[in-house]
Amino acid sequence: MQDSAAFASLSGALGSKTMSEDATQIVAAMTAKARAAARIVARASDAKKADALLAAAKALRAAAPTILNANAVDMEAGAANGLSAAMLDRLKLDDSRIEGITSAVEQVAHLADPVGQVIDRSERPNGLVMERVRVPVGVLAIIYESRPNVTADAAALGLRSGNAVILRGGSEAVHSNRAIHAAMVEGIVKAGLPADAVQLVPTQDRAAVGALLKAQGQIDMVIPRGGKSLVARVQDEARVPVLAHLDGICHTYIHAKADPAMAEAIAVNAKMRRTGICGSTETLLIDQDYPEPARLIGALLDAGCEVRADDMLMELDARTVPAEEADWGTEYLDAVVSAKMVSGVDEAIEHIARYGSQHTESIITNDDTAAADFLSGVDSAIVMHNASTQYADGGEFGLGAEIGIATGRLHARGPVALEGLTTYKWLVHGSGQTRP
Template sequence: MLDQAPETEVSDAEAHIEELGRRARAASRVLAAASTEQKNEALKSAARALRAASEKIVAANEEDVAGVLAAGKSGAFVDRLKLDEARVEGVAAALDQIADLPDPVGRVLAKFERPNGLLIERVATPLGVIGMIYESRPNVGADAGALCVKSGNAVILRGGSESRRSTEVIVNALRAGLAEAGLPEDCIQAVGTTDRAAVAALLRATEFIDLVIPRGGRGLVSLVRDQARVPTLLHLDGNCHTYIHADADLQEAAEIVTNAKLRRTGICGATESLVVDRAVVSKFVPLLLDTIGQCEVRGDEEARAADDRIVPATEEDWNTEYLDSILSVKTVEGPDEAIAWVQKHSSGHTDAVLTEDAGVAERFLNAIDSAVVMHNASTQFSDGGEFGMGAEIGIATGKVHARGPVGLEQLTTFKYRVHGDGQTRP
């Protein structure tokens, strides 16, 4: 098995993408017909190859991290990029978990017989070829590659330049797994140029690409949304809210909010905005500040009156995805105002309500039109792995095809199979 060529500058980005697309389309046809056992073996083999290459991956990642530190990137950015042996093992374990999940391809979604005797089945099928564009998280390439293989889709990966060394080693391990299982290595390919024109070419490659999924900051996602000619699955921001209702268990709420904000500040499911009932703001805010530790809290006048450790919030804070140890606090008068506030400022990703009142929880869960809504739980559970999907290729906040964590089932479409015994239409 030959490693995929290391990243080089390609003079003609459009020709490069066309070549990748042509090879991916051919590979996708083979993969679509592959058995579940063959796909699982490819993933298990890739997991073994990742573990064997762990030291090499970490060494390559250290070079990537050194580059972004020299460029003055934020701590949250570095955390998203960084891989150590434990994280590499987590990536490999995710591949094993995906291999153990049911095959989504070939599921009979519906089956019915018409009065004329025709038997009609709606059956899950692969999408075809997926373009995955992502920024600083090299593990995304492994998750995307594994999910695409299991769901019968070829994938073209375009990782950020800041993670190019880590991505190269990871992709080669994935391709080694495919080869060992007798599947085309071109089921997983990486764009071999840092030329930004390659992204534009990928977004226009309607002949070869069936779906593009961006995973990164607002700039990347906006670019994909505005320039893509191929279908897309995306979300812009993760401005996630947690609402503290007057009947919340305040100690539990403080612990949940601390986890929702600080467990990993750089992920899109982190709580950025806190909404607190006026009836408990004077009790809850000091309790939260004592619990949350090293986090800058910006609040409105009432929140600041409850604790002088809070700094003033501006109008910009209510719509900001910080991806950092910063939290905004807004005081409201009960569920109606809280729901209205969240509806106005949420990005539609994930929002939570903390309350012991089942009726209030039901109102919030029904009224908030976000991809994921939660009751008495940290918003950081908004994740495909936590939903039992093994891993996710991203979070979708649109309302067409897929919404929320995008796992195996969401990477399939369907076709109708019609069985007859000689019927003709009158």
């Protein structure tokens, strides 16, 4: 509520200025404070940062009733505004999810500090010693939708990696985000680090996003987490580096030599465990020589999944519906899967290359040669063998919380956690050398 009061006060002081001008001034003030805080956090000790996150986790637990009340307001508004079931699932908090958020913050606190890590070291013939050392990126802007857990995850990862963070959550989670942010800041301040190390943009004016994206020299990296339209806007308008996470059009390929029981269990889990997450399988590819395709399709249908199938697979079960061309490139985030018969590993790889988003793909097979071909031939951030794509998660990778799954090729790829929020600098140690 302090954020709202501050924004109202600032808006009144600015008088007749437009909301766009207000947002620009708000962002400029926030980035200046973030830059000052970043210098402090970058030099904070491992123990200091860990203590701050443990204190933040304690504050989150204590604030659970407040957070749940705030989330109930968001859920009611979301239902009234016609949010989809998948979006409401992303938005919803309960005791278990709050405990999960809190535990993720604690896990980040216990991770090794990447700042100061020597990546490599060499000595030149002239005696100069060259070291590449991890350092924080600086000031991060995280722009996200729906999931209030991102508020805690981003704050924790940013702080632990020595960065200052500016958070801009979606309007559908505004009350939840404010409650989580307040608890995080309470813990951070108790541990002696500046409140400005983690700031939440106090306005939902879309102009604030534009101001963040154009803050050259003030923000060092922008990370979008949300739907295609958000990411597209960030990539189109950003004047600062972007660490992008596009669609999660994930594939599970059932090879001819897959164990049927394993294939069925993984396919159902990969689609239906949680349909609204980016690691959910959206397309099932089945080898034409796989012995039990009807059983596989039936298992998904029995689990409540709509199967949009190609002509060959439609013949196996009357409950399927015909797939259209658009289905192969659709991220459903719902209990819907597209399914296609392929002639082998090569066609599976070709299909993924054409329609996929380079997120996460899995092959189910007992043939090590086929698995090796798939793992080397698929150019995605995460490629799996005999595992559910639902494991595409920083916590499952042992990285603690994650800021997202990066699907690009530069800086970081796959689950982005602490190391992905650092860069490096060169340290050169001499003993009086001068260059001839």
